[in-house]
Amino acid sequence: MGQNIYDVPEFFERYSRLRRSIEGLAGAPEWPSLRALVPDLHGRRVLDLGSGFGWFCRWARENGAAQVLGIDVSENMVERARSMTSDAKITYMNADLERVDLPSASFELAFSSLALHYIEDLSGLMAKVHGALVPTGQLVVSMEHPIYMAPSHPEWMVTADGRKTWPLDGYAIEGPRTTDWLTRGVVKRHRTIGTILSTVIRAGLTITHVEEWAPTDEQIAERPELAEERERPMFFLFAARRDR
């Protein structure tokens, strides 16, 4: 990972105040869709790539996982996650996903929420995930959607007649995207959906589900500001399985 923005004090402090940081999974509108992709965890070993404050790791244990390994590049986040549990079956490791070695054929589920869009060598990481999963093991991912990430100016445009449109450009031009989110100069790695999925396939995984998250009517009734997520997708979700 080229940048560890989460340990920049201003970023960490502001990130900690986000709804999803305070409320955990319940504060993340895409969580119900992501949860639907997670298989039964009873007795399973779970790997969380980019575990942040550890919300999913704790949820996995509450839902029957035998043991959980959470890895995050941010020392601050790992420290906070450790302070939130005394469960000996959860291990938090402070490491860079692009450099860490993963144990071989050791997990029934690899999970990753909103981390893969920071990864420079996705192909290398997917090869490691493939090796870390047991055969029939599953990968469940959410990441920032390429449509959300691609534009040179990723901000809504309002047309003369009041329509809100998302000014897409540069979609096919892969590489870094620098934006100001919570702090200046956050670097993400743009790839097309085609590249993301073909990379997963070439790593030896079988795609089992693809979804571009959009809010339900109930979610919009509760949080009207989510309506704009129907205009352009913010989150890209997929699941895959190790068949070979």
Added chain:
Amino acid sequence: MGQNIYDVPEFFERYSRLRRSIEGLAGAPEWPSLRALVPDLHGRRVLDLGSGFGWFCRWARENGAAQVLGIDVSENMVERARSMTSDAKITYMNADLERVDLPSASFELAFSSLALHYIEDLSGLMAKVHGALVPTGQLVVSMEHPIYMAPSHPEWMVTADGRKTWPLDGYAIEGPRTTDWLTRGVVKRHRTIGTILSTVIRAGLTITHVEEWAPTDEQIAERPELAEERERPMFFLFAARRDR
């Protein structure tokens, strides 16, 4: 198929004058990418869904296919395709893809170029394609990209500082999109990439490749007007295989 726009005289006449109609595969900039997904055809049986003027059917025979069945809803196009070959191993059928019965386990390749975005019941068609393929048989598809199809106003916007952006909206809202292309009131069926790929998977096929076509530097040097295709994708390509 709700609409057979290709047999509307004005549309057919104008369509016949497009570069891809006159030059065939060589006139379609996405063809090199699509061709790269087509397996070796020697001795294979090929199904072409939406065969149009029959360019791919003839190409398949020139590249060793044992027999080819092309199906198209347009009587005009089937008639034109028939007039362009005397090859007894190519059969053209004038039928609606949504209603036609396909022979069971009879093809090593199902191919479809720029037709599936007209299909209302994609799930039903994919089930038929699955049944028509032999085990290990492959599906190779190009279709209009959902980003291209979704917007309420699918036309470039030029910002004050001269950037060309694509005004995306309504991406998560699936259903008909009516545009004026060659004639008025052409109806296409918008689905997200997530829905398209998950539909293919649920039909029992394994996704083997996903690609959002973009021009190469060489293509842009030859046809500078293609440069805008890097800003937002026009064509969505994928390949899948019947494993079960």
